[in-house]
Amino acid sequence: SVFLYGTLSLVVVFSIHILSQLVCPFFFLQVYKVKILIFISYISTLKVVPRDPNQPKLVFSWVPFLGNGVEFGMNPIGFIQKCQKLYGDVFTFKLVGKSVTVCLGADGNQFVFNNKQNLSSAAEAYNxxxxxxxxxxxxxxxxxxxxxxxxxxxxxxxxxxxxxxxxxxxxxxxxxxxxxxxxxxxxxxxxxxxxxxxxxxxxxxxxxxxxxxxxxxxxxxxxxxxxxxxxxxxxxxxxxxxxxxxxxxxxxxxxxxxxxxxxxxxxxxxxxxxxxxxxxxxxxxxxxxxxxxxxxxxxxxxxxxxxxxxxxxxxxxxxxxxxxxxxxxxxxxxxxxxxxxxxxxxxxxxxxxxxxxxxxxxxxxxxxxxxxxxQMMRKVIADKVVFEKTGHEIPKNDFLCAVPGATQVDEQYFNEPLTYNPYRWIEKSDPVHQMEVGEDANADYGFGIVGISSRSPFLPFGAGRHRxxxxxxxxxxxxxxxxxxxxxxxxxxxxxxxxxxxxxxxxxxxxxxxxxxxxxxxx
Ligand code: HEM
Incomplete structure (x- = not known):
């Protein structure tokens, strides 16, 4: 249905474009019309084409290519918290032509940081x-x-x-x-x-x-x-x-x-x-x-x-x-x-x-x-990866994104999360200290033992093989x-x-x- 809808919308866009060329002799007006048509077709694609139900929800954006880049760039934590309220712990957004799937919470951290090397790669994301x-x-x-x-x-x-x-x-x-x-x-x-x-x-x-x-x-x-x-x-x-x-x-x-x-x-x-x-x-x-x-x-x-x-x-x-x-x-x-x-x-x-x-x-x-x-990124290099906790499938070439910056100010894990209170680390009374995060199995990736769980909500130094x-x-x-x-x-x-x-x-x-x-x- 995606293919059919895409082909149909292209046919419609081009027919209207050719008609407009016949009717309108001014080139610049035609350019504007084409832009408007592409925009309408982009929005209707987002709204009408059903997304694969196994994939995470896609955050809506008005702007083709740039996607949610501006909002994310200005206040990423605010943007992510807003999306979390709307879509839950797993969602995809568009960032300057890239598809980024955010995986939040302790399980999201574990999924991104513990993903196998043949499934997703930091090198592909950063190199x-x-x-x-x-x-x-x-x-x-x-x-x-x-x-x-x-x-x-x-x-x-x-x-x-x-x-x-x-x-x-x-x-x-x-x-x-x-x-x-x-x-x-x-x-x-x-x-x-x-x-x-x-x-x-x-x-x-x-x-x-x-x-x-x-x-x-x-x-x-x-x-x-x-x-x-x-x-x-x-x-x-x-x-x-x-x-x-x-x-x-x-x-x-x-x-x-x-x-x-x-x-x-x-x-x-x-x-x-x-x-x-x-x-x-x-x-x-x-x-x-x-x-x-x-x-x-x-x-x-x-x-x-x-x-x-x-x-x-x-x-x-x-x-x-x-x-x-x-x-x-x-x-x-x-x-x-x-x-x-x-x-x-x-x-x-x-x-x-x-x-x-x-x-x-x-x-x-x-x-x-x-x-x-x-936030830390990995690029999916297998045909797809599956986030077992929610069953979501994330396709090849998507970026996986863990956001410790969001879990670290989540009141699910920290009392009064926006208050600077160093004593919380001495008194250990926050919910994060009551959590059982365990230790990662197979925690030597070639540079010595990594003695921490990637399931922790507090990961300012990352986790797993790229810690x-x-x-x-x-x-x-x-x-x-x-x-x-x-x-x-x-x-x-x-x-x-x-x-x-x-x-x-x-x-x-x-x-x-x-x-x-x-x-x-x-x-
Ligand atoms: C990796 C944070 C200091 C060298 C990382 C990562 C984070 C981080 C979050 C994981 C990146 C990812 O998973 O994509 C910090 C913070 C620091 C700090 C908050 C200080 C407050 C340092 C210092 C060095 C260093 C002093 C060098 C002596 C590295 C290296 C990696 C790394 C080599 C490995 C990257 C990888 O395996 O992909 N750091 N870092 N960092 N950091 Fe640091």
Missing amino acids: DMTKHVFGFDVVYDAPHSVFMEQKRFIKAGLTLESFRAHVPLIVKETTEFFKDFKKPTGYMDAYSTFSKLIICTASRCLMGKEIRSALHEGVADLYYDLDQGFQPINFMFPNLPLPSYRRRDVAREKMAELYSKIIRRRKEENDTSNNDLLQALIESTYKDGTPIPDHHIAGMMIAVLFGGQHTSATTSAWTTLELANRPDLVQALREEQIAKLGSLKADLTFENLKELTLMEACIKETLRLHPPIF CIGEQFGYLQLKAVMATVIRLYDLSLEEGKGVPESDYTSMVVVPKHPANVVYTCRE
């Missing part, structure tokens, strides 16, 4: 964009088993020993960074401030001292150009003949050359003294014994920088904004440091940061309310930065302003501008 930034033969551009090996190398490079060395470096970078704030009190834009800080801390700990010292001699510009190739437009249109796309390609090549030079020098001079991720990758070999080629190492390093930079920058910005709104919490965090570490002057270390449970709860609460990556491997480093970095910031400054928001709304127009969710924090030096 068109990421290969131009990370480079070729790494991450999603490598065969899946090779990518899992690459994840194992990175994970193995993030050892407890390296974490111990990282904490003083992060504290030093943070203290030095804020020395540039000459005035005893003033405004800082939360996101841009913490982006600048995190690129220093992350590159110092992970990229190596060579990259850190070259940061202000061109590396930051290369990073900026690469970043311009990592925007939502690149997800929609991975390769356009535009200057920003060309600059992205040049920056990637220069970055790879830079890494090759550093790797060569370290190898030639037999310099094994560096306790960073780069050194760990230089010393690793693939399962078959081959050393990792330099361009793979460079690609992995760029991927790690992108995996960790924006996510940690926006999380520290949101935490600062939330704390600026809650002086009582800042006070409690300082008291925690005095009680657990002895004073606000005690050195921060990997060991004593573990004792700062309220600080950790604050970061966790930020990740619940403001997850940097609120984040930077979680521990992320928490460590965020705790060290925030513990230092509250020692240095009293924080508040501008008079009459609250915590800003979310801006969804970049790849991670950032605070809407202006997002100023008033800082006042404590010494």
